[in-house]
Amino acid sequence: MTDTTTSPKSYREPAASAPILISVKGVGKSYTRGGETLNVLQGLDLEIPEGSFQALMGPSGSGKSTLLHLLAGLDRPSTGTIEVAGRRIDTMSEGELARFRAENVGFVFQSFNLIPVLTAIENVELPLLLTKLPSAERKRRAQTALRVVGLEDRMGHLPKQLSGGQEQRVAIARAIVHDPRLIVADEPTGDLDRASADEVLRLLTKLSQELQKTILMVTHDPAAAERATVRLHLDKGRLSLGPDAHPVARAETSTSEAKAEAKSKPASEESPS
Amino acid sequence: MNLATLAAKNLWRNRVRTVLTIAASAIAVLTFITLRTLVFSWTSASEVAAKDRVVTRHKVTFVMPLPKRYVEDVRQAKGVRVATFANWFGGKDPKHDQEFFGTFAVDRDTYFQVYDEMVIAPEDLARWKEDKRGAIVGDALAKKMGWKVGEKVTLDSGIFPNDPDNPWTFTISGIYTTTKKSVDRSSFLFRWDTFNDALPAAGKDQVGWIVSRVDDPSQAANIGVALDKVFDVQDTQTLSQDEAAFNSSFLAGISAVLRAVDVISGVILVIMMLVLGNTVAMGVRERTFEYGTLRAMGFQPGHVAFFIVAEAAFVGAIGGLVGMALSYPVVDQGIGKFLEENMGNFFAYVGVPRHVLVLALVLSIGLAIVASLVPAYSASRIRVTEALRRIA
Structure with a gap:
């Protein structure tokens, strides 16, 4: 592991003094399959500063998606604590977690996950249905979000009338429309060609740099990971910094890495990722 | 857009399936209305009998x-x-x-x-x-x-x-x-x-x-x-009855038939419910990943259940209304006129009573909701991470 960074010039590096948005301590996750317990994640420690753009890489079955789900409040850890935006989410009930996600997390999925019967603007408006905003205001905010992703001229289009790249940009607009502090992206460029992938990555970078959104992206694509300010590697439940990690990120996670290496045990290859 | 319109928009996801389901519901409702109307018409002679008439007959x-x-x-x-x-x-x-x-x-x-x-x-x-x-x-x-x-x-x-x-x-x-x-x-x-x-x-x-x-x-x-x-x-010796009872005595011999027709009309709606339940369950299975996406965004299990139940209720309501609309040309103007002209003694007047229309609509919506309860419950209970894994 070296200390050199290959971050593109356009990236704004998170300040060393940036507040911590996500704090993970001793987190483990295990599943029981057919009477056998699979330890997918074990003893992970991690701190993610607000406004950073972090890439989470690793082979299939390494627990990337499991970790992403835990940090986004989609699942709860078997052990350890997770604090996001100053709130312990590992002890929240299902209902509390849902409310937490509605307020703090935006999701971008590999397959876009747009609702096919809704237009672009209606898809973007979806998260706002959980707020008490009046209809006109919801629509206004959805229009703004679509403008941010450059799709103001596609508002009335159904997903099937959009290209893959456009669909993913609509999904990004949906992820930011309620102004969450954290955006989690699970293989956001996995289904896209290079040009569309670059456009999506440019957008995510913009969100991190200009809107101070904290972005946590799972990816297999080294080119996509290069856009991140921090690259984390997860393998068999063990977390480490990538060889090209930014020094700031190294400083922020060095303790965690040491703990993770000390505590982690190999997880089953069959474990969910 | 609101939660109800979102549920309604889901109806047109698979138009052929929705149209066929609505058509099946409408036909079931129309059949229910037709059978109930015939039973009502047959028995209405006793129900609309003059209250001040007494019929005296051989005991x-x-x-x-x-x-x-x-x-x-x-x-x-x-x-x-x-x-x-x-x-x-x-x-x-x-x-x-x-x-x-x-x-x-x-x-x-x-x-x-x-x-x-x-x-x-x-x-x-x-x-x-x-x-x-x-x-x-x-x-x-x-x-x-x-x-x-x-x-x-x-x-x-x-x-x-x-x-x-x-x-x-x-x-x-x-x-x-x-x-x-x-x-x-x-x-x-x-x-x-x-x-x-x-x-x-x-x-x-x-x-x-x-x-x-x-x-x-x-x-x-x-x-x-x-x-x-x-x-x-x-x-x-004689037996004197008010007119309603006297008319009913004519119907006594066919009461079993009338009861059977009544039961069949109910069975048809139950069949409709099962068809609808199967369709709803199919749609829910296909859309599990979407419900996972909605849950990820922060929608509660109750929201997911609402979408499914509301969608089924829409199908039931539309099917019920179409069935009701068809009952006018089919029953009032078609079967009814034919029976009045050809079997006037048994069917003096065949017109769909308002209470049968209301009952048909209420049952159509109610049974559609009942049919969707199990799929709605299952979909609302599924874990978000599991639902999202069904994307691919």
Whole structure:
């Protein structure tokens, strides 16, 4: 592991003094399959500063998606604590977690996950249905979000009338429309060609740099990971910094890495990722 | 957009499936409405019977006659305002022997006083009273048979002797209409004295039943009891009932059939529910990843359940409304008209009652909701991470 960074010039590096948005301590996750317990994640420690753009890489079955789900409040850890935006989410009930996600997390999925019967603007408006905003205001905010992703001229289009790249940009607009502090992206460029992938990555970078959104992206694509300010590697439940990690990120996670290496045990290859 | 419109928009995700499901619901609702309407129409004679009419018949069965002299006894009874009598003739037009219509020998002076919902022009009535071979026919029957006032009609009786030298030939004196839709408009009425004169001595001076109008409808049952008491000590005992009970006794023999039709109409809706439940479950399975996406965004399990139940309710409502709309041309204008014209004695008036429409719509929506409960519950309970894994 070296200390050199290959971050593109356009990236704004998170300040060393940036507040911590996500704090993970001793987190483990295990599943029981057919009477056998699979330890997918074990003893992970991690701190993610607000406004950073972090890439989470690793082979299939390494627990990337499991970790992403835990940090986004989609699942709860078997052990350890997770604090996001100053709130312990590992002890929240299902209902509390849902409310937490509605307020703090935006999701971008590999397959876009747009609702096919809704237009672009209606898809973007979806998260706002959980707020008490009046209809006109919801629509206004959805229009703004679509403008941010450059799709103001596609508002009335159904997903099937959009290209893959456009669909993913609509999904990004949906992820930011309620102004969450954290955006989690699970293989956001996995289904896209290079040009569309670059456009999506440019957008995510913009969100991190200009809107101070904290972005946590799972990816297999080294080119996509290069856009991140921090690259984390997860393998068999063990977390480490990538060889090209930014020094700031190294400083922020060095303790965690040491703990993770000390505590982690190999997880089953069959474990969910 | 709101949560309800989101549920409604989901209907058009798979248009062919939705249209077919709605069509299946509509046909089930239409069938339910049709069967319930027929049962209602068949039984409505008892339900819409005049409350101030008491029918006196032979105690054993209405097929057996009563002595004509009983009529005067009934007229003398306390509380009876007017009484009339009639015989079932069992006649058919030999030129149209497939056409069935009720033929009655009735008392010319009192019949239309007791059945004042049958309306006849005064000049027609006067003509009938003057003509021993006159007949009054319902407007629906006259239209169906093409009969006009002044036309001669010869009937054959299935009960009484048909004399080739003295056939049952009548002249149409007039045509009656009705003030109530439930009254048969296909009856053929002729004078009882003519009928009586033509019978052999052994069959003379007997009536099929006596119908009285009483002053106080609330006393109808008591008057019936009093009448029967009068005849208890005579050679022929009677059974007097209010008109509703009397009409019901005609239906007693087919009550099992009516009950079966009732049950079948319910079974059809249950089948609809099962079809709808299967369709909903299929849609839910296909959309699990979308529900996972919504849950990830922060939608609660209750929201997911709401989307599924609301979507099913929309299908039930649309299917119900389409079925209701179709019932007008199919039942009121189609089957109903056919039955009124061809089986007027059993189906005097076939019109979809409002309460059947309301019941059909409520059941259509209600059963659709019930059908969606299990898929909705299952979808709302699935873990978000598991639902999202079904994307690929």
